[in-house]
């Protein structure tokens with residue numbers, strides 16, 4: 292009897308673990324955020340944070356400002372410890388980026404405007420870099436002194452343009468430890484075709 296019920300209990304536990312992890316990092320969009328850019332951010336975050344990141348719109352009423360976002364994120368069902376990156380394209384926010392308990396707001400048009408000297412591709416990369424930084428900091432990482440690291444908090448537009456989209460190796464090690472504690476496996480199997488090649 293015990294043996295018979297064991298697999299179903301394992302399955303339930305496995306499902307619970309997956310659903311908890313699935314919500315760990317979420318993207319919310321406010322206003323008309325560039326769809327292609329949102330897709331790029333989702334793809335990058337999914338790779339860096341080893342979890343499928345999806346985007347859902349967050350509706351701000353006309354009389355609600357950026358200050359209403361943390362309350363709306365919580366009301367939308369974000370659990371304690373989850374991180375929501377809000378890609379914002381509403382009326383100009385006071386700051387280009389802002390952290391709140393449970394996530395961060397990135398004013399996308401304001402960031403692009405800040406780096407308007409750069410071409411559209413470099414601007415898009417800046418949005419990706421800041422998305423990675425904001426999610427990582429929201430998960431508990433600190434700003435990194437390495438100017439090449441995505442987690443470097445830039446003091447100038449030039450620094451932002453010059454840094455990378457990925458965390459540096461020491462930041463990656465800390466990030467992976469945090470993710471493992473949260474139940475996210477950071478040890479991915481290589482795709483089967485690559486495995487075959489590695490055997491040869």
Ligand SMILES: [Zn+2]
Pocket residue numbers: 435436437440441442443458459460461462463
């Ligand atoms: Zn770093």
